[in-house]
Amino acid sequence: MNNIPSKNNIIETHSKINEFIHRTPVLTSSAVNSIAGCSIFFKCENFQKVGAFKFRGAINAVLSIPQNILRNGVATHSSGNHAAALSLAAKNMNVPAYIVMPETAPETKKKAVAEYGAKITFCKPNQKAREETLHNIVAETGANFVHPYDDYRVITGQATAAKELIEDSGKLDIIMAPVGGGGLLSGTSLSVKYFSPETEVIAGEPAGADDAFRSIRDSKIYPSVDPQTIADGLLTSLSEKTYRIIKDNVSEIFTVQEETIVKAMRIIWERMKIIIEPSSAVPLAAILENKARFADKKVGLIISGGNVDLAHLPFK
Numbered sequence: 001m002n003n004i005p006s007k008n009n010i011i012e013t014h015s016k017i018n019e020f021i022h023r024t025p026v027l028t029s030s031a032v033n034s035i036a037g038c039s040i041f042f043k044c045e046n047f048q049k050v051g052a053f054k055f056r057g058a059i060n061a062v063l064s065i066p067q068n069i070l071r072n073g074v075a076t077h078s079s080g081n082h083a084a085a086l087s088l089a090a091k092n093m094n095v096p097a098y099i100v101m102p103e104t105a106p107e108t109k110k111k112a113v114a115e116y117g118a119k120i121t122f123c124k125p126n127q128k129a130r131e132e133t134l135h136n137i138v139a140e141t142g143a144n145f146v147h148p149y150d151d152y153r154v155i156t157g158q159a160t161a162a163k164e165l166i167e168d169s170g171k172l173d174i175i176m177a178p179v180g181g182g183g184l185l186s187g188t189s190l191s192v193k194y195f196s197p198e199t200e201v202i203a204g205e206p207a208g209a210d211d212a213f214r215s216i217r218d219s220k221i222y223p224s225v226d227p228q229t230i231a232d233g234l235l236t237s238l239s240e241k242t243y244r245i246i247k248d249n250v251s252e253i254f255t256v257q258e259e260t261i262v263k264a265m266r267i268i269w270e271r272m273k274i275i276i277e278p279s280s281a282v283p284l285a286a287i288l289e290n291k292a293r294f295a296d297k298k299v300g301l302i303i304s305g306g307n308v309d310l311a312h313l314p315f316k
Contacts, residue, residue, distance in 0.1 A: 001064070001152040004245060005159065005187075007194035013060050014160045020059045020092060021160075024048050026168045026300075031271040036287050038294040041172065042268075043165040046276050046306025050084040050112070052233075053161050053184055053304050054148075058085035060157030061146045062093055070095055072142035077123075077130040079105040080233060081305055082148040087116035098143050100133045102126075108309050149183030150239030159187030165300045166196045173297040176283035178304055179203040179212045179253060180234035182242030188302060189249035199300075200251050204286035206230075207255040211237045216247055230258055230314055233279035233305065254286035261285045262314045268303075277308045 001009070024047045033039050045053035062074060073096035076086050083099045090097035097118040101110060102125035113120055121137060123129040138145055147154065161184070162175060175192050179185040189201045205212050209227030215238050224237035238246065265281035268274060280303040287294045287301075 001156065003152070005152055005156040005190055009156050010159045010163060010191060010194065013156045014163055016063055017056060017059050017157060017160065020049075021056055022048050023164055024161075026165060027272060027274070029272050032267060032284075035267060035271075036284070036294065037291045038287065038297045038299050040284070040287070041165065041169040041298070041300045042272070043161060043300060043302045044274065045161055046274060046280065046303050048305075050081060050088055051305055051307045052081035052085065053158055053302065054081040054085035055088060056160050057149075057151075057154035057157035057183060057187075058082065058089040058146065059092065061151060061153040062086070062089040064153045065144050069144060072144065073097060074146050075134060075138055075141070075143035076100070076146050076148065077134045078148055080109055081307060083109065083118070084112045084116060086146055087113050087118035091117050096141075096143070098137045098141060100130055100137065102130065106309055109307070112307075147239075148236070149181035150241050152241060155183055155187045155190070155241065155245070157187070158184045159191045161302055162188040162191035162300075163195055165302065166191065166199075169300055171298070172196065172199050172300040174200045174202055174294065175300040175302070176202050176204060176286065177302045178231070178234055178279050178282040179205050179246070180209075180279070181236040182212060182238045182246055184302065184304055185250060186242040186245035189245060193249050201249060202286070203246075203250055203253045204282035205253055205255050206234055206261065206282060207257055209234055210255045212246070213253045213255050215243060216250070216253055219247070230261060231279040231282055233277060234282065254290055256282060256285040256289055260289055264288055266315055275306045275308060276303050277305050278314065280304045280306070
């Protein structure tokens, strides 16, 4: 896929991946609504396979590769949810997955990727080492590189989460997602554009990793340099593909403080009794810091994932 995904692309993709994904529930909480001052509809991708929305994009990418090419397998570099998602997608298709992970990746994530049957190669924890190691593996195996977000097949898969949210929640004033590399946010904004054009798209981003906010503000892509945030799923910078879609279709990116991310995460754990990772709490944190902007609105919020290290929780 070489062009920005169309409405029909998203509809066809949703139909294609439907048998592989969970249609995750949309939950509400009167207690959270009272705290936030608006009506929030939580799209719970923490209940998706591999515990994150990433499986939607990964399975779509794998299903989009012709069989005669796919037999060489798939490859990527990732320390988190995309690694697990691509590994499971490859397992579903009975082809190998080659994953390059930094040696500093959390043990829980190394274990998850290994359990899906991927072949893991560890590298030094920097972008150059990741890319060089992956390049060597692809050259050696002929595996297909699937980027975590700079790939229209992946973006189209991620767009199906917002499509379901719109279908299951009725008319929403605003739909929110967190932003790191922008795969989820760009896909979300396309689904809103096609299926609910009167709805606004707003993103949340940690203030300590605010490259997307600055990139959209200044109309140039800033790399993510030494990001400082508990939201470990939001450390990457926008790509050319995600930047272009977000620039055209997202009305605002709010940056939020670390203490508010922790507060929002705790509110969801305590009031809704569901486990979410810090990245998932960022959109609610944006609401809590900007209550007047969301007052009395119907807000759809995509909970991006629930993969958290239970031995290192941020709660005091």
